[in-house]
Amino acid sequence: MNASRSRPAPKRWRDRALNGNNNVSACLVGRKGNGVFDATTFANDDVYFPLASPVEYTVETSDSVAPEVNPFHVEVLYQGVSKGEVKIAYREFMNNRTRPAFNQDLSYELLAYGPTKTGFKGMRLRVLKADSEGIEYIVDRPITPATVTE
Numbered sequence: 001m002n003a004s005r006s007r008p009a010p011k012r013w014r015d016r017a018l019n020g021n022n023n024v025s026a027c028l029v030g031r032k033g034n035g036v037f038d039a040t041t042f043a044n045d046d047v048y049f050p051l052a053s054p055v056e057y058t059v060e061t062s063d064s065v066a067p068e069v070n071p072f073h074v075e076v077l078y079q080g081v082s083k084g085e086v087k088i089a090y091r092e093f094m095n096n097r098t099r100p101a102f103n104q105d106l107s108y109e110l111l112a113y114g115p116t117k118t119g120f121k122g123m124r125l126r127v128l129k130a131d132s133e134g135i136e137y138i139v140d141r142p143i144t145p146a147t148v149t150e
Contacts, residue, residue: 030057071095074143076123078135085109086130090120122146 028037029048037055039048072094079087085107092102108118108127115138116127124141 028055035059070145072145074121076143078130079105080132081110081130086116086127086135088120 026040026042028051029039029041030037031039031048035056035058037051037057039050041048072092074093075089075091077089077091079089081087088106088108090102090104090106092099106120108116110116110127110130118125118127119141121143122141123139123143126138126140128136128138130136
């Protein structure tokens with residue numbers, strides 16, 4: 001096949017490039033490195049199809065600063081109620097990896113006459129209501145890296 005002529009992509013390439021909603025995924029290519037897109041190709045193909053009207057582009061560089069990401073985070077997961085106790089799972093993560101030594105399953109007795117106040121790793125929490133369908137609570141003090149050591 002001669003790809004130097006401008007013509008529609010053969011059906012087999014069109015079919016491979018369809019992404020599920022009948023849109024064709026293609027990539028513009030500047031084959032001469034002169035700031036002009038002059039062809040298109042489909043993902044993972046080495047066949048180029050010339051554009052009827054080349055398109056100019058510019059390349060700019062800039063100093064970008066990645067936002068600071070806190071590598072530490074925790075999850076406090078509600079696991080339900082059993083025999084008058086609220087069940088909570090506590091998990092710590094560092095750099096998106098779980099810290100197995102810092103995973104705990106916790107149980108707190110629910111008070112029958114009002115909110116249950118509880119705390120763990122510096123977090124302070126009031127459980128207003130808990131049942132098999134969900135939990136209502138107020139966080140009086142969230143967990144932060146500084147409070148985890150408490």
